[in-house]
Amino acid sequence: MPTRRNQVDLAALFTPKLITVLREGYGLDAFRADVIAGLTVAIIALPLSMAIAIASGVPPERGLYTAIVGGFLVSALGGSRFQIGGPAGAFIVLVFATVQTHGIDGLILATFLSGFILLAIGFLWLGTFIKYVPYPVTVGFTSGIAVVILASQIRDFLGLILSGPEPGPFIPKLQALATALPTVNKASLALAIGVVAVILGLRRVRPHWPGFLIAVALATCVAWVSGLPVETIGTRFGGIPQMLPAPHLPALSLEKIVAVLPSALSFALLGGIESLLSAVVADSMTGRRHRSNCELVAQGIANIGSALFGGICVTGTIARTAANVRAGSRGPVSGMLHALFLLAFMLIAAPLARFIPLAALAAILVVVAWNMAEKHQFGALLRSSGGDAAVLLVTFLLVVFRDLTEGILVGFGLGALLFLHRMSEMVRVEHGMASIADRPDNGEQPYAPDIATDDDIVVYRISGAFFFGAASAVAAALDRIGGQPKAYVIDISAVSFLDSTAASTIEGFVRKAGRHGAGLYLVGASQPMHRLLRTHGLHAPQVRFYGSLEEATAAARRAIATA
Incomplete structure (x- = not known):
């Protein structure tokens, strides 16, 4: 049930400004x-x-x-x-x-x-x-x-x-x-x-x-x-x-x-x-x-x-x-x-x-x-960009030559697709591992292959909004991983948003890794991401969650050593 405070806030949201002005004091001037x-x-x-x-x-x-x-x-x-x-x-x-x-x-x-x-x-x-x-x-x-x-x-x-x-x-x-x-x-x-x-x-x-x-x-x-x-x-x-x-x-x-x-x-x-x-x-x-x-x-x-x-x-x-x-x-x-x-x-x-x-x-x-x-x-x-110009012209021409509602709806749909495309291009998949101690606070130090730990452990970082528009690109990047490593460490601490399509992409990668006996270690998943991934069946021992790269790679080494 809504609390009294929530009820008060709700009432305030729908209180006409006329009442607000009169409460504040409304004089002759x-x-x-x-x-x-x-x-x-x-x-x-x-x-x-x-x-x-x-x-x-x-x-x-x-x-x-x-x-x-x-x-x-x-x-x-x-x-x-x-x-x-x-x-x-x-x-x-x-x-x-x-x-x-x-x-x-x-x-x-x-x-x-x-x-x-x-x-x-x-x-x-x-x-x-x-x-x-x-x-x-x-x-x-x-x-x-x-x-x-x-x-x-x-x-x-x-x-x-x-x-x-x-x-x-x-x-x-x-x-x-x-x-x-x-x-x-x-x-x-x-x-x-x-x-x-x-x-x-x-x-x-x-x-x-x-x-x-x-x-x-x-x-x-x-x-x-x-x-x-x-x-x-x-x-x-x-x-x-x-x-x-x-x-x-x-x-x-x-x-x-x-x-x-x-x-x-x-x-x-x-x-x-x-x-x-x-x-x-x-x-x-x-x-x-x-x-x-x-x-x-x-x-x-x-x-x-x-x-x-x-x-x-x-x-x-x-x-x-x-x-x-x-x-x-x-x-x-x-x-x-x-x-x-x-x-x-x-x-x-x-x-x-x-x-x-x-x-x-x-x-x-x-x-x-x-x-x-x-x-x-x-x-x-x-003059700003080709995408914005296209949305503008499509909306304008449809309003003039077809119908106002059609122009708004088509323009909005085209604008939404343009936004999704731009957001998907901002997602990055980087290979390698940098020590957390070496990374600046903004987490922008790039990963590079020459700082990977060893051939048995492959480390990747995904950054940006990992959603359905970027899922295919991320999946393609993960599929290009060469060799037969024994463990995958994927850092998602720089992922600002993760949806069901992204969770399904990770689940598919887990199945692929499991077919040749490799384990998957996820780093930096927030609580909402953790819940979503678990909803999609990503549990131990198929996937293990860690708060830092050091903990994840150390766990991967122990698992490889005892295998």
């Missing part, structure tokens, strides 16, 4: 700081949430529902002090594909199910494993998503008129857009370029100003006053509601659940990675530490809540979280206030949203995509 930070982030999130929703193939209000409901729950229940939850650009590809295949009802159900998957991942403490996603995979899928987002905004950025629905796959999409190039709307193009120029200009001269909102507001005023012939939220969607819808369960059926389950798994995987990356960024900016499994539980609850109100996928958003930290946030209250400010904006200013040009929102996502594309990191990985 901290509240004022959080009000300013929350308002700052809400101003950034307002146009961005609508733009992400539109790019994902759903009405703009669903992006606001996601930011309001999901953002509030992420901050209230999460394991990070500064995390801001909401719709993210990384989900655009997956959400759009899900809507195309299963419709909006299927998207809501997939979001709902992804929440339960994230809950399971968090409660099973699997959040710690997400950090093992290789860096080239992260850069590859982030850059790939940026390219896909950029392609998805060409239509509204240029104001193109397509002859049919815009294709989802990358190549057909570009072909359809190229065919529609003669229909470029010069007014839309001018507005979009103007929005990009305002955002970049403000970022240079007034970096703390809400560039997204200012640029969209200016573009909306220009389009309305001048009567420009551009498509707006009102002309395509008829505006946005002034209130949240009543919560309701998505349509549930076994057939529908099975159909959308792959999308739900993709949402959960990407949401977990994105949210924990965002929490790590916040930690690096503040010196704090987040609780990864608590954060995943909060993300799960937030996705369930978002789906109940008709929202889309929720995750931690790196840019908005960083803006929250820079705006002076003191804790999760700022994230909760950001959601409440968005709700107030929707209640008060919803009628004005119908005038926002879609070209302006497309321009925002073009800037977001440009910022997402990790250009410097991409170039550095291409």
Whole structure:
């Protein structure tokens, strides 16, 4: 049974940071700081949430529902002090594909199910494993998503008129857009370029100003006053509601659940990675530490809540979280206030949203995509090593031309194989024996044949991680031992890890040695290694365990002398 201390530690791991902050003491000064930070982030999130929703193939209000409901729950229940939850650009590809295949009802159900998957991942403490996603995979899928987002905004950025629905796959999409190039709307193009120029200009001269909102507001005023012939939220969607819808369960059926389950798994995987990356960024900016499994539980609850109100996928958003930290946030209250400010904006200013040009929102996502594309990191990985470059390019190309989930899984698998190959190459098998007294503390003095004891005793040292990836190489090295020695001494004190495949390799060598009457002496086995080897049937007299080379060789000489 778990002890009281273990129960306390477990409770602490899943305690929301909001409770931690309140226990530490939360005063009026901290509240004022959080009000300013929350308002700052809400101003950034307002146009961005609508733009992400539109790019994902759903009405703009669903992006606001996601930011309001999901953002509030992420901050209230999460394991990070500064995390801001909401719709993210990384989900655009997956959400759009899900809507195309299963419709909006299927998207809501997939979001709902992804929440339960994230809950399971968090409660099973699997959040710690997400950090093992290789860096080239992260850069590859982030850059790939940026390219896909950029392609998805060409239509509204240029104001193109397509002859049919815009294709989802990358190549057909570009072909359809190229065919529609003669229909470029010069007014839309001018507005979009103007929005990009305002955002970049403000970022240079007034970096703390809400560039997204200012640029969209200016573009909306220009389009309305001048009567420009551009498509707006009102002309395509008829505006946005002034209130949240009543919560309701998505349509549930076994057939529908099975159909959308792959999308739900993709949402959960990407949401977990994105949210924990965002929490790590916040930690690096503040010196704090987040609780990864608590954060995943909060993300799960937030996705369930978002789906109940008709929202889309929720995750931690790196840019908005960083803006929250820079705006002076003191804790999760700022994230909760950001959601409440968005709700107030929707209640008060919803009628004005119908005038926002879609070209302006497309321009925002073009800037977001440009910022997402990790250009410097991409170039550095291409130059670093052939293996890392291969993982990067495979992930990137699969995300762009095939599927985001496929890109992540294949990239992760390739990265894991690359890691195993590199680890297997670090395992060394050295022949000879050096006296322990002559060896430095780090044990790095090499073994050499000229310091072996005699022809009757062969001494080998194995160093590194002795696991399944290196087992064949070690077995080949042992098989190359010449002559018919009467004893084998194998020093495994420098083996950092030994698995069942390695134990089976040693067992096979023991059988081979036993066929011509030679004994095997193992030196330096740790207690876990000792137990594993015994589990595989390596007992005396076939194998004898010693703590030092001197003891093992002395025992081998005595056995040979009395044989």
